Amino acid sequence: MQIKGSIAIVTGAASGLGAATAETLANAGARIAAFDLNEDGAKATAEKLGGVGYGVDVSNAESVEQAVAKVQADLGTPSILVNCAGIVHGERIVGRDGPADLAxxxxxITVxxxxxxxxxxxxxxxxxxxxxxxxxxxxxxxxxASIAAFEGQIGQAAYAASKGGVASLTLPAARELARHGIRVVSIAPGLFGTPMLKGLPDEVQESLAANTPFPKRLGDPYEYGRLAMHICENEMINGETIRIDGAVRLEPK
Known part of the structure; x- marks a missing residue:
């Protein structure tokens, strides 16, 4: 896939992995459609990159259908989609106050x-x-996806299940969409310096980084973005979930 001149939709583009990926693809010549529930954040990313930003709820059918139609009208039909939108929630299945909150x-899972x-x-x-x-x-x-799809920790039942689903979706989707000439690949990042982790105390960040064999640091969101760019360019990468984690394996807790 030639990135230059392509239309790329990036979700979760207001910050973190999404913002870094949008910038990386834009620097390679893609025209960016930045999607985020935070519309102001999406538009800020897009403005910086010469693209267009949209407020989108990825879990809502109508919101996504309307947004993709707007992209086609504003920029053209996309040939790249990078899904970075996501949330995290930590809770034990059975806690001090009883069973986990099903909602x-x-x-x-929904997001x-x-x-x-x-x-x-x-x-x-x-x-x-x-x-x-x-x-x-x-x-x-x-x-x-996430390395939590493979080594989910205690309290990560919801997050691990959601990311495990993304990983499991990869191969059947790639097989099904092959007849349309569309590849499907997932990236499973480890511990990255996104706003979620950067909000933790410094000592916690240092402890997380110390558990990574090499390099002993949090991942840079632009490293995720560069992997996404390579996947776009290398047409033999298909139907696979690729870990980018410095060889870290999560402990139970």
Whole structure:
């Protein structure tokens, strides 16, 4: 996939992995459609990159359908989608006050897993209308899983289940969309310096970094962005979940 001149939708683009990925793709010549529930944040990212920002609830069918239609009208049909939107919630299945909050569990699944699929289904439908390149490719979809999909910690039942679902979705989606010339790949980041982790006390951040074999630091969101860029450019990468984690493996707690 040639990035230069392509239309790229990036969700969760107001900050963190999404903002870094949007900037990386823009620097490679893509025109950016920045999606985020935080509309002001999405527009701020887009303005900096010469793109267009949209307030979008990825878990809502109508919101996503309308937003993708607006992208097609404003910029053109997308050929790249990077799903970075997501939330985290920590809670034990059985805590001091009783069983876990089912609504909180459901919300994490709704945003992280259903939201990812919602974006995939609408964007893939749009991509299928693209003229194929010389290799027959019409688009690439990159989803964000997590190392928690494989080594979820105590209190991460909802988050791990949501990201495990994203990882499991990768291969069947890639197989199904192959006939349209659309690739599907997931990235499973480890401990990254996103606003969520940067909000923790310095000593906690240092402890997390110390558990990473090498390099002994938190990941840089732009390292995620560069991997996403490489996936776009390398058409043989398909149907796989790629860890980017410095060889860290999460302990139970």
């Amino acid at each position: 909180a569990f459901s919300k994490v 992280n897993l259903i939201g990812t699929f919602n974006m995939m289904r609408v964007a893939a439908n749009a991509m299928s209308q693209n003229d194929p390149n010389d290799a027959g490719e019409r688009g690439v979809i990159i989803n964000t």
